[in-house]
Amino acid sequence: MTSGTQTMNQDTILNVEHLSMRFGGLMAINDLSFQVKRGDITALIGPNGAGKTTVFNCITGFYKPTMGMITMSQRGGDKFLLERLSDFDITKQAKVARTFQNIRLFGGLTVLENLLVAQHNKLMKASGYTVMGLLGLGSYKREAEAAIETARQWLERADLIDRADDPAGDLSYGAQRRLEIARAMCTGPELLCLDEPAAGLNPKESLALNVLLNGIRDETGTSILLIEHDMSVVMEISDHVVVLEYGQKICDGTPDHVKNDPKVIAAYLGVEDDEVEEIIHEELDGSAQ
Amino acid sequence: MANSPVTTSEDSSGLMAKAIKEGLFAGLLALGMFLLYVGIETYQNIDNKLVWRTRWGLLAIFVIASAVGRFLVVGFIRPHIDQRKLANAKAGIPEVSDHKSFFQTHFLKIALVALVLYPPMAVMLNGVQGSLKFVDNFGIQILIYVMLAWGLNVVVGLAGLLDLGYVAFYAVGAYSYALLSDQFGLSFWILLPLAGILAAFWGIILGFPVLRLRGDYLAIVTLAFGEIIRLVLMNWTEVTGGTAGISGIAKASVFGIYSFDVGASNNFAKAFGLPMSSAYYKIFLFYVILGLCMLTAYVTMKLRRMPIGRAWEALREDEIACRSLGIDTVKTKLTAFAIGAMFGGFAGSFFAARQGFVSPESFVFLESAVILAVVVLGGMGSLIGIAVAAIVMVGGTELLREMEFLKHVFGDDFTPELYRMLIFGLAMVVVMLFKPRGFVGSREPTAFLKERKAVSGSFTKEGHG
Structure with missing residues (x-):
């Protein structure tokens, strides 16, 4: 364990400490600790069933972790303990947005409406919790136009501007992925959690996704945490990689470091039995030190 | 439906036979369905006893109506509709038109x-x-x-x-x-x-x-x-x-x-x-x-x-x-x-x-x-x-x-x-x-960038509770 055990500093946006999640007899995540640096793209990788999506669900409040602490530090210095917040408050207050492995768009609403729903809380306040807006008072009209403008910018960035008035369910798969990311960004997050954003994309669409994610990081300063199987995406864009296997962290570091780690290679490719033993010995030696 | 029977001379006799067959079948179906519901009526007589009597005339009306109705639909109405659709398609008139009449707007x-x-x-x-x-x-x-x-x-x-x-x-x-x-x-x-x-x-x-x-x-x-x-x-x-x-x-x-x-x-x-x-x-x-x-x-x-x-x-x-x-x-x-x-x-x-x-x-x-x-x-x-x-x-x-x-x-x-x-x-x-989605199946979007397009009912969900 090299770079993972850095001390927590100002640059850490999300700090996961001793996270455990138990489903009945199954320990889906076992004492997991890692950090996400502000302004980084951090990838969470691992074989199927390693517990990646469970980690996501714990961070975004869809599961309540059995043990552990998840601290979100905002730019302004506000800190939130995510394991204590309900799922919608994590987006609303802590400013952590997410997408889903199986895309969850509002298929019967238009692309534009999807992005407007994402700005619900802002608009709700502007409309005086509906009352003022209903009476035509206050700043609702101006805010509604601003919301459409925000949506328009994200549609341009996600290359969906021509489909703005079509139902979201009518988009192609790749476009739906991009729309879901754009929708998450419309909530104004500081940390964006993407669950397999490149799944089911063709190479060209993957490339466009890389450009979109790099753009999000560089232009809005949003930190990104993503789960991904597509190594071309992971190695290309991530600054930091955390590898999970059987609910435990087996490696943590830069893409190059992770790529060459024997444990990661073993986890992904499988190895001969004697090599496994070798690794186990190494691990025992490592932990004894 | 371009492959459905178009009334050319050799087809029409086959179509009539089909219409008669389907009409008879519909009549038979109606007879089976309505025999007990319509054919027999129960009522209370003066001693408060439940007795029944038959209404064959009414039953006959139901059966004949369904048989003739089916015959007309298969034999005349449906070919007519198909023909019109085919003619429209040939003439290049789209089935769904954006044009709205004065009454609609x-x-x-x-x-x-x-x-x-x-x-x-x-x-x-x-x-x-x-x-x-x-x-x-x-x-x-x-x-x-x-x-x-x-x-x-x-x-x-x-x-x-x-x-x-x-x-x-x-x-x-x-x-x-x-x-x-x-x-x-x-x-x-x-x-x-x-x-x-x-x-x-x-x-x-x-x-x-x-x-x-x-x-x-x-x-x-x-x-x-x-x-x-x-x-x-x-x-x-x-x-x-x-x-x-x-x-x-x-x-x-x-x-x-x-x-x-x-x-x-x-x-x-x-x-x-x-x-x-x-x-x-x-x-x-x-x-x-x-x-x-x-x-x-x-x-x-x-x-x-x-x-x-x-x-x-x-x-x-x-x-x-x-x-x-x-x-x-x-x-x-x-x-x-x-x-x-x-x-x-x-x-x-x-x-x-x-x-x-x-x-x-x-x-x-x-x-x-x-x-x-x-x-x-x-x-x-x-x-x-x-x-x-x-x-x-x-x-x-x-x-x-x-x-x-x-x-x-x-x-x-x-x-x-x-x-x-x-x-x-x-x-x-x-x-x-x-109209499985009701009389008006589509929904009007609440906001739009360029044009307001109705969202087809096939995209919207009914909700899950």
Whole structure:
């Protein structure tokens, strides 16, 4: 364990400490600790069933972790303990947005409406919790136009501007992925959690996704945490990689470091039995030190 | 359907044979279906014994009608439609056209003008007393259902929460008006908003325990809630009068200026020197309920363009996605229940003022089912579709009462209104076969960048509770 055990500093946006999640007899995540640096793209990788999506669900409040602490530090210095917040408050207050492995768009609403729903809380306040807006008072009209403008910018960035008035369910798969990311960004997050954003994309669409994610990081300063199987995406864009296997962290570091780690290679490719033993010995030696 | 039989000379004989075959089959099917329902009638004789007699003539009419109908459809109507479609396709005329006629673009204005002119027209054509039937039985009755269905539409059509106990809020509104006007002598115009608020309050009360429920479970609990309210009204005799209900409920007045009470000094008819008639009150009520309907429509349309309305629709599409976007689904659901219940409460207090009498019998489950059926038939979420469905379903069943001529066809003891539910059910099946998403299946987007395109019903979801 090299770079993972850095001390927590100002640059850490999300700090996961001793996270455990138990489903009945199954320990889906076992004492997991890692950090996400502000302004980084951090990838969470691992074989199927390693517990990646469970980690996501714990961070975004869809599961309540059995043990552990998840601290979100905002730019302004506000800190939130995510394991204590309900799922919608994590987006609303802590400013952590997410997408889903199986895309969850509002298929019967238009692309534009999807992005407007994402700005619900802002608009709700502007409309005086509906009352003022209903009476035509206050700043609702101006805010509604601003919301459409925000949506328009994200549609341009996600290359969906021509489909703005079509139902979201009518988009192609790749476009739906991009729309879901754009929708998450419309909530104004500081940390964006993407669950397999490149799944089911063709190479060209993957490339466009890389450009979109790099753009999000560089232009809005949003930190990104993503789960991904597509190594071309992971190695290309991530600054930091955390590898999970059987609910435990087996490696943590830069893409190059992770790529060459024997444990990661073993986890992904499988190895001969004697090599496994070798690794186990190494691990025992490592932990004894 | 380009591959279906096109009537060339060698095809037509085959087509006729097919039509005859299908017609006979349909007749046989109808015979099997209606043999017991229509062919045999049971009734009580003078000794209170159940006896039966046959109605072969009536059965024959049913069977022949279905056989001939099927024959005509297969032999003539369908080939004709296919041919026209083929001709259109050849000529390059698209089946779905963007062009809207004058009537379509100005539909709402035309409909509103027609509704405002409806009572004077009825009076002109049938006299003051004669207009009663048209204004009250058709006009007010249909508009009450339009309003109830529009109210339920907020809960079922927009938020996608299946509510089978909506009639409970209607009852709360009706009893609020009946009791408060009875006990405290408050006027209709004070109690109308109060009844709405009380119903909304009960909507929230119902909302809280069912928040975690979805789909079938939600439907069952709301159904139970509807029954609880009715049973309380039935058994809390000291307050509600039990099954006897509350009678002699005060009439609504023209904002306190004119009264419709016969003895009052400011009686409407007296003040204008008109002959005494109950029709004026009904005409007045017609405009009241029309105004309430307009209010419901206006608020609903306005809310749809507000963040709360969009959140309702988003909730119908995907609740988990809503939560991931920071939307408090608990509050969103509660507001949907409250707003829907409020309109039910308005309609209820209006109902009490119109009838002058309320009893638990008016608030049975069947009413909830009819209101829900109107919402579903109209197309969930569409105000126009729901209004059309209410006119067809409620107006249609009212129309049955008028069909005296059927007695000459089916015999003197034939009472068409008894077939109300049968026809209601049949109409539902037919509509759902041809328009599975209701009369208006598409939804209007609430915002647009370049052009407003209707969203096809195949993309929207019905909600999952």
